[in-house]
Amino acid sequence: MTEATRRERLRAETERDIRRQARALLVARGRDAVTLRAIARELGITAPALYRYYDSREDLLHQLADDICTDLARELDADLARIPSDDVTEQVYAVCRGFRRWALAHPQEFALVFASTETTLGGCGPDDRHQVGDQFGRVFLEVAGRLIAGHPAPEPGPPDVPESLHADLEVFQRVLVDTVNARGVPADDDLLPLSAVYHITQSWVRLYGHVALEVFGRFPFAMSNPEPMFDSMLAEILGEMGFTGR
Amino acid sequence: MTEATRRERLRAETERDIRRQARALLVARGRDAVTLRAIARELGITAPALYRYYDSREDLLHQLADDICTDLARELDADLARIPSDDVTEQVYAVCRGFRRWALAHPQEFALVFASTETTLGGCGPDDRHQVGDQFGRVFLEVAGRLIAGHPAPEPGPPDVPESLHADLEVFQRVLVDTVNARGVPADDDLLPLSAVYHITQSWVRLYGHVALEVFGRFPFAMSNPEPMFDSMLAEILGEMGFTGR
DNA sequence: AGAATTCAGTGAACGGTGTTTACAGAGTTG
DNA sequence: CAACTCTGTAAACACCGTTCACTGAATTCT
Numbered sequence: 001m002t003e004a005t006r007r008e009r010l011r012a013e014t015e016r017d018i019r020r021q022a023r024a025l026l027v028a029r030g031r032d033a034v035t036l037r038a039i040a041r042e043l044g045i046t047a048p049a050l051y052r053y054y055d056s057r058e059d060l061l062h063q064l065a066d067d068i069c070t071d072l073a074r075e076l077d078a079d080l081a082r083i084p085s086d087d088v089t090e091q092v093y094a095v096c097r098g099f100r101r102w103a104l105a106h107p108q109e110f111a112l113v114f115a116s117t118e119t120t121l122g123g124c125g126p127d128d129r130h131q132v133g134d135q136f137g138r139v140f141l142e143v144a145g146r147l148i149a150g151h152p153a154p155e156p157g158p159p160d161v162p163e164s165l166h167a168d169l170e171v172f173q174r175v176l177v178d179t180v181n182a183r184g185v186p187a188d189d190d191l192l193p194l195s196a197v198y199h200i201t202q203s204w205v206r207l208y209g210h211v212a213l214e215v216f217g218r219f220p221f222a223m224s225n226p227e228p229m230f231d232s233m234l235a236e237i238l239g240e241m242g243f244t245g246r
Numbered sequence: 247m248t249e250a251t252r253r254e255r256l257r258a259e260t261e262r263d264i265r266r267q268a269r270a271l272l273v274a275r276g277r278d279a280v281t282l283r284a285i286a287r288e289l290g291i292t293a294p295a296l297y298r299y300y301d302s303r304e305d306l307l308h309q310l311a312d313d314i315c316t317d318l319a320r321e322l323d324a325d326l327a328r329i330p331s332d333d334v335t336e337q338v339y340a341v342c343r344g345f346r347r348w349a350l351a352h353p354q355e356f357a358l359v360f361a362s363t364e365t366t367l368g369g370c371g372p373d374d375r376h377q378v379g380d381q382f383g384r385v386f387l388e389v390a391g392r393l394i395a396g397h398p399a400p401e402p403g404p405p406d407v408p409e410s411l412h413a414d415l416e417v418f419q420r421v422l423v424d425t426v427n428a429r430g431v432p433a434d435d436d437l438l439p440l441s442a443v444y445h446i447t448q449s450w451v452r453l454y455g456h457v458a459l460e461v462f463g464r465f466p467f468a469m470s471n472p473e474p475m476f477d478s479m480l481a482e483i484l485g486e487m488g489f490t491g492r
Numbered sequence: 493a494g495a496a497t498t499c500a501g502t503g504a505a506c507g508g509t510g511t512t513t514a515c516a517g518a519g520t521t522g
Numbered sequence: 523c524a525a526c527t528c529t530g531t532a533a534a535c536a537c538c539g540t541t542c543a544c545t546g547a548a549t550t551c552t
Contacts, residue, residue: 005519005520006519006520007518007519007520007527007528007529010519010529011528011529014529030363032278035508035509035510036509036510036511037508037509037510038509045529045530045531046530046531046532047509047510047511048510048511048512048513048530048531048532049529049530049531051511051512052528052529052530053529056510056511057509057510057511107363108363111361111362111363114462114464115357115361115458115462116357116462117276117353117354117357117461117462160478161478162474162475162477162478164471164474165469165474165475165478167470168467168468168469168470169467171467171468172466172467175467201465201466201467201475202452202479204455204459204465204466205452205455205456205459205479206448206451206452206455207455208455208458208459208464209450209451209452209453209454209455209456209458210451210455212361212454212455212458213450213451213454215363216360216361216362216363218360218454219447219450220418220447220450221414221415221417221418221421221447222414222417223411223414224413224414225410228408228410228411229408229411229447231408232406232407232408232411233448233451251548251549252548252549253498253499253500253547253548253549256500256548257499257500260500281537281538281539282538282539282540283537283538283539284538291500291501291502292501292502292503293538293539293540294501294502294503294539294540294541294542295500295501295502297540297541298499298500298501299500302539302540303538303539303540
């Protein structure tokens with residue numbers, strides 16, 4: 001029945017085990033603790049065996065980052081599924097809060113994926129479903145773009161888009177529109193004007209900024225509970241986009 | 247003449263050399279390349295000798311982060327000194343742009359200081375001048391607070407400060423006011439109301455968010471030149487605070 | 493001045509790391 | 523059943539942080 005040969009099954013299983021152990025080490029003791037020898041030890045094999053699966057430790061960490069992205073996307077999608085599909089505002093809230101919750105619960109993973117100097121972070125998310133390419137941030141932005149495109153948002157002008165960004169933003173606009181279309185929701189450039197694309201990017205800046213500052217403890221003062229500030233920021237972001245308060 | 251004994255002079259000199267080499271390694275090949283043995287090798291001594299200066303590699307990296315903070319603060323102050331002292335808007339621009347420029351020119355240092363999961367990052371900046379304590383972000387926020395306090399800013403209400411943040415914000419307000427006073431500019435709580443403190447924090451979120459995303463290449467699309475977006479964001483932040491465009 | 497003490501630096505050692513190499517042996521394929 | 527593919531091994535190399543007993547110069551004490 002199973003097309004896979006015995007060897008292929010074993011290999012796939014070992015590969016899953018490797019990544020599971022690597023993940024466990026990352027969570028428990030940070031990036032530096034993700035050691036080939038530690039992983040091998042835990043799996044009852046020897047370190048050089050891992051080279052049958054990954055080119056190097058760096059490669060393994062790279063793959064690990066991809067796994068993490070996929071899991072994060074899955075988690076956010078699950079959050080999304082619990083919201084009535086007509087309540088756009090609540091959907092945005094859910095995704096943003098989900099991102100913050102995930103980051104705070106998984107600081108090491110967050111640091112690896114979202115605050116690493118390694119430039120080589122490849123495409124994120126399940127590459128087969130939507131192969132857009134190379135940069136990240138899309139887990140969140142995809143969802144945001146989809147939601148916004150499905151909403152007849154009145155654009156409240158002011159933050160003029162710098163002309164020198166038009167070209168770049170148009171590329172991103174196309175990516176967003178295509179992504180939304182691929183999900184079945186018809187949309188075109190008119191539904192997602194450049195100013196909206198620009199605003200989405202600015203929202204990502206603020207969302208990421210808050211979450212990263214919280215994860216790394218780099219807010220300028222201690223907050224007994226940063227959540228109200230986060231929620232207030234979300235309300236402001238949504239308000240600027242023409243969504244009324246929850 | 248010199249009060250210092252010969253041994254003290256040599257020690258201070260070696261300590262400077264150690265930090266200089268550590269810094270060079272960090273810049274050239276990243277945090278992982280800052281190894282005790284590499285530093286020692288470069289200095290013509292042996293690795294255990296470094297334990298006469300630092301408790302551990304972790305401790306050395308910690309001190310290194312402090313050095314970096316000091317340098318960054320010095321650099322921003324230098325930028326500031328070139329701006330006419332009555333042009334507040336331009337001063338804010340200078341500090342924010344200076345921070346971005348520094349981060350892009352020193353990505354490894356930025357990552358070590360501003361995106362590290364190590365919770366133990368102690369007070370930053372020269373601790374003797376202002377010993378506020380434990381968290382960071384102040385290099386920028388100090389300057390921002392000082393500038394804003396010296397400016398009769400009309401507060402444009404809207405972003406209501408969540409009540410649950412009042413207590414925390416008041417602590418930060420006190421720190422900011424004290425810092426400003428310590429610089430000779432008289433100020434009190436009225437000149438820096440809670441809403442302004444809140445807005446400063448939100449500005450830090452956006453400034454940090456943009457810079458970190460750029461340094462780590464985590465914007466959702468490639469920008470041929472991200473600077474216009476940064477400038478546009480600064481203009482918006484300043485506009486919200488009642489400053490007219492440059 | 494000479495003895496006592498402090499202390500920066502050494503060399504050897506321990507256990508850890510990534511990575512390469514030659515080699516075994518099971519799984520698969522002709 | 524032979525030929526081949528591929529996962530795993532053991533040994534080795536060059537690193538790493540850290541500890542320890544030690545030397546010898548700089549300093550301090552008497």
